[in-house]
Structures are given as structure tokens and as C-alpha cells.
Amino acid sequence: MESHGHGHGHSNASAPLGPVAARIVIGLLVAIGIAVIAGAVALWPSQQSVEVPLPFQTSGGGSVETEAGTVVSQDIGACGSGSAGRVFTGNPTPPVGGGYECQRSIVTIDSGPNAGTRTLIEIVPGPGQPDIRTGESVRLVRQTDAAGTTQYSFNDFARGLPLAVIVGVFALVICIVARWRGFRALLGLIIAFGVLVGFMLPALLDGKPAIPVALVAGSIILYGVLYLAHGINLRTSSALLGTLTSMALAAVLSYVAIRMTHLTGLSEEQNTNVQAYIQQVSITGLLLAGFIIGSLGVLNDVTITQASAAFEIASADATATRRQIFSSAMRVGRDHIASTVYTLVLAYAGGALPLLLLFSVAGRSIQDVLTGDAVAVEIVRSSVGGIALALSVPLTTGIAALLARPGGVAGSPVGPGSRVEPRSPVEPGSTARAMPAPKKSGRHSR
Template sequence: MGRHAAGVDKHRENGGSGLVQRVLAGSLATAFVLTVIGLVLLWPRGGAPAPEAGFRESQSVAAEGISAVVVSTSPAECNHLPATDSRLTRAQPGFVEGGSCSVSEVRITVGPDEGRMTTLQNAGSPGDPHLAEGDKILLARSESPDGASTYTFLDVDRAVPLWVWIASTVLGVIAAAAWRGARALVGLVFTLAVIGMFLVPALVRGGPPVMLAVVAGAAILFPVIFLVHGANWKAASALGGTLVSLVASAVLAWAAIGTTHVRGLGDDSNLLIQLYLPTVSVAGLMLAGFIIGTLGALNDATVAQASTVAELVEANPAARPKGLFASAMRVGQDHIASMVYTLVLAYIGAALPMTLLLSVVDRPLMQVLTSDVVATELVRSAVGALGLTLAVPATTLIAASTLSKRQAITST
């Protein structure tokens, strides 16, 4: 009789476990199919709209950089420069006559004027580059009606040191996290590819921002979570919790922007979008940014919760879902508490320059906090924090129900 009861309990346990796992698998399969359909329907088609007139001429981000190298730098009076090749007009004219400048002789290394020399003058104003012999820089080139070239300083050529830092980061991640770190880097490349090939082009063409952000987020999550964390129920639980909280965050972002009426115009990039790409909705762009911006934090929290439940099950295979949920939520509460101020600090840090400007004006504190630039970051933080408060319990519940080895055991 005891053996029969044990067999019945084991049958119930396996049946319960299989039922929960089948529900999760079916839900994920449905979400995957919907994601593929969304990718097909929303995939960017046709040509991208051209920016309004004046964009390429007035914005350095649109200029093509011409590589050059600094041959020498010396002090000189502004606008009293040594003679250079007659085909090359001096850069950055208009400094105060007789002022103190530094003058850099620059050799152009690519383009139609390769090998020729031009002169850059620097008045030492805040933000001006400090050029020294051997520095590699980028110049912006324009051409006058008579065919003469005019070169102005565009940026420092930082390609080599930047790639050194990236390579060091890659090696550090692989050294610390081994094969899983390498898989995470592959997932990062895939993430950037989805954003660059699908999300950004579709937004430029005026696609629906909320749907685009949700579909892009799901398209990233499905392969990346299983690639990095393995094809197992722990990863499946994390994926389920992330998808639920991603959709919830999309709804929260839509409601938050609609009720607070933030416009995002404290951000220079949004102003440029409104000015030069009027067919793109700045509000929609903010919505997509809010959703995608929360995705990393949500994935971090859900993977941590699923891993916590998995470790609890390994430590105590007899633990029931209710006990697993309660124990893992104690860890999740710490995670929520730490991530909330992490999100706020990250978003406020991004808006710190404008926050500094607002701090020196004579405005009441409440007006500063509710100004568009600060309110945008506060709303962004609120959406991220609310998304986390949903992601942690949702993932913990899914993982506890899926990973427990005693889902359906009843007292006898």
C-alpha cells in the first residue's frame, strides 16, 4: 500500500512537472511565432527618407572624415598664418586679430589632396583640441565653386585606441567568464545587428514604435538567452519572465509618456530629429528608447532569479514551489532595491550636463524636477523600476513552478 501511494505521488509529481513545462513551452513557442510574424510584417522596406536641407552641411555627425596627421604645432597670432598650398584654404578662420593661437601644420593622408599640407589654428577655447606632432585627426572637406578645398577640424582619429579598448574588454570577459563570456559577446553582436538592421531602419521609415521595440526585444531575447545560458528550463523561465515584463514595460512606457506629456526636447539629438527628420515621431522614438533601455535590466533580473531558483532546487530537491518562491523572492527584493537606484543613477548621469545647467538658474526646485529634460529621465527611471518590480516576481513564479521537482505532490 505504501509502495502504491509512493507510486501515485511520483506519478502526480511527474504529471504536474510535465504540465507546467508544457504550458511554458507552448507559451514560448507562440511568442516565437508572433515574433517571426512581427519581423516579417514590420521589416523596413523602401528607401529611408532623406534629411532636410542643411543637415549634412551644418552637422559634424554627417560629415565624412578625411584622415590627416599633425606635422608640427607652434604658437602664433590668430589669423596671421604661414603660407600654405594655394589650393588649400586655412581652417577655422575668424579668430580675433592679434589674439594668441596655436598653429598646426597638417598633412592630408587620403582623398584628392593626399600628401598636401594645410594649416589649422586653435584659439584655445573650451572644447578645442590640443594637437601635438604625430596626432592623427579627421578633417571635414568642402569645395568652393572654383574647385579649391577647404578643410576644417572634425574630430580626433581614435580608431586605434578604441579598438584596443574593445579588444581588451573582449579578452577580459572571456578570461573571467570563459566559454559563457564568449557566447555573451556573440549575443551582443547579434543584439547590435537586430537594432542596426531592423529597429533603427524601421523607426526611420515611420514604423509603429511600440510594436517595433517589443518585436526587436523579443527577437533579441529568444536566441541570446538560450545561447548564453543554455537550452534548459532555467533559461526558458528567464525568457518567459522577461517577455512578460517586456510587454508590461511597453504598456507602462506608453502610459507614462502619454500622461506626463514629456517631449524629450531637452535632448539635442531629439531636437535634430524634429528639425531634419520631421517624418519621425520624437515621442515614438522616446517610447522605443524607454522599452529597449529597460531590456538589459529586465534580462539581468530575470536570469538572476531563475538561477537563484535553480540553485535552491539543487540544494533542496524536496522544496515545494511555494517555499522556492518565498526564498527566491527574498533575493529578488534585494535585487530590485539595488537595481532601482542603479537605473536612476544611470539615467540621471546621462542627463547630467543639462541638470547642471538647470541647477544654476533661478527656478524653484519643483519646476526644475518637472522640466522636460529632468522629467524625461525620471519617467524613464520609473518605467524601468516598475518593469523590474513585475519581472522579478513573474520570473520567480515561473521558475519555481517549472524547476521544482515536487510541483504536484500532495499530502497523503
């Protein structure tokens, strides 16, 4: 029909770049993926061994070995028993002399070469000291002194079972609420953890440059997590390209910000230990890598939301142009930015509460507190994350608006056979190809 032919041509004319944009986005993702693989090969850590830093060595110079133990009795009494830290089977020997009082705990050794025996743990009560109770499970450090005698000391509380229960409940709730997609998201977390432990940390220990290592590790995580959790489709591809671009932007911003503010990271004790005992690792590089990896979670959240919003808007309104899709999705994005910025800043503030509490009683001015290295690191981290977050919204929304064709194709598979053009009703016997109708007077006067 004449009116139908005209309407069909107008609908397609509003979004003629869909197939071209899809090919460009897929081509870019393939090229980036190849570059990431090449980068992983080039930056892959060597098999060189790294000596255990001095604070983490045993008296014999080796790594710390721990065993399981259970507290069977406890009392307060004089310190100085000859059985303290030693292995015995009956009762501990009484203390020699009348020294100061200790919390004395008899612990059965449940694992290792001395399983089934006992040891005595003496702890002087005071702030920061562990409060061990009868029946609690603990971890004991096992080491051998110069005379060949095995010594045990308290290391930490055993948290294996409680942690397993908490993680199990977390995984169960995610799978119940998000179903199969939640299960795939959990698999993505395992992949992310494997990349960090298996590639990123060894590469940093090997002295590889921090920014390339963090970018390669972050890209591998994003490819695995996004496609695994959300499926291989144009919606996920638009979110992935937006996230990769935003992550690269966050890397550049982090580098510039750290150079401008002269952040060292040495206000944190663990960074000082790294500088003292693992000289091949750059503290500034660690800061940069932390900024980049720390931005992935919030960027992924925002970009996948924006891509989904754009595709859902396109699916709900077959007549919407790309400009209309972009404008509508950006309204969602602005709300998301406003709420996520609070999340970023308050998350970092929550982690720095002990530090802020100490500063509050130190009598220092607020300016000194905010510009000091410890707090400035968190300010820069929040600011860089916020900038990358804000810019990722229009970037991802624009990519998604190019790919989200009107007519309900959100989730169409990526590939040569995927068709993203909208279909309009056709008359019986007419050809159902979705292609623009040429606007010629002869076509209407047939």
C-alpha cells in the same frame, strides 16, 4: 518497500504540474516567436532613401566625408593664412594682415585623394575648442566648395586604436572570467547591435510605429541573447518568458506615463534636430522606443538571476515544493530589486549630471527643475524601469518554480524527450519510472 513506495508518491505529488507547465511555456515562446517574425516582416523598412539633414551636409549638399590626418607641427600666431583648409606640400603661406591669434596646426593628410600632402588648421582658442597637440592623430572633414577647390577642416580626434584596445581588454576579461559563456554573451551583444542598426533604426526612419518596432526588435534581441548566452533549456525559457512579459508591461507603462506627464523630449537638442529635419519620425515614439530598449538590460539581468536561483534551489533540495522554491527565490529577488533600483536611478542621474549642474546655477526652484521636461524624462524612465523590474521578479520566479522540478534537473533540455520528474532510489529489479504511486490500502497490504 512499503515506506519507499509511500515516500515516492508523496514527492511527486508536491509538483505534479511540471510537464504540463513546461509544454505551456514552450508553446507560448514558440507562439510569441512566430508573432515576432510576422511582426518583423510587416514592419521591415522599405528601401527608400532619406536625405541627409542640413546640419550634417557638406557645402555641396552631400554627406560628410572624413580622412585621417596627423599633426606634425603647431604654434600660436596670427590667423588668416591663405593655406588654411587648403592642400599644399611645402610650408603654409603667411597670414595677411595682423588679425587675432589662432592655434595653427599643420596636419599631414594620411588618406583619401590628397594623401601625402598637408593642410593648415586654424582654431581660435577658447572654451570648448579642441586642444590639438603635435603627434596626435585626427579626423579631417573633406569637402569641395562651389569653385571646385578641396577644403579640409578639423572634425574630431582619431580614437580607433584606443577604442579597439579598450574593447579588446573588455572582451578578453569577459572571456577569461566567464569562459565560453562570456564569449557567447559577446556574440549576443553583436546580435543586439545588428538588430538595432539593421532593423530598428531603419524602421523608425521609415515612419513605422515606434512601440511595435521596439517590441519586435527587443524580442529578437532577447531570443538571441538569452538562448545564445545561457543555452536552450527550461531555465533560460522561464527567464525569457518573464523578460518578454515584463518588456510588454514596460511598453504599456511607458505609453501611459508619457501621456500623463505630456513629455515631449524636445528639451534635448538631438530630438529637436530630429523633429526639424526628419519629420516622419515621432519624437514621442522615439521616447517610447528608448524606454523599452533601455529596460532590456536590467530586466534580463534580474530574470535570468531569478530563474537560476529557482532551479538551483530545486536542485539542492529534492524535497522542496514549488511554494518553498518560490519563497526562497523571492528572498533573493527582493535583495536584487533593492540593489538594481539604485543602479537604475544612479545610472540615469550620472548621465544627466551636466544638465543638473546647469540647473543648479540657474536659480530655479527644485520643483521647476524636477518637473521640467529634461529631468522629468529621466524620472519617468527610472520609474517605469523600476516598476517593470519589480514586477518581473515574482513573475519570472513563479514561472521558474513551475518548471524547476525537485531532484536536480535545472538545465534539462527543452524538448519532447526531456524529463523533469525527480528520480528516487528503487529496489533492484523494480521499474524506475517516475510516476505517482496511487495511495490505496491494497498497495500497502500486498
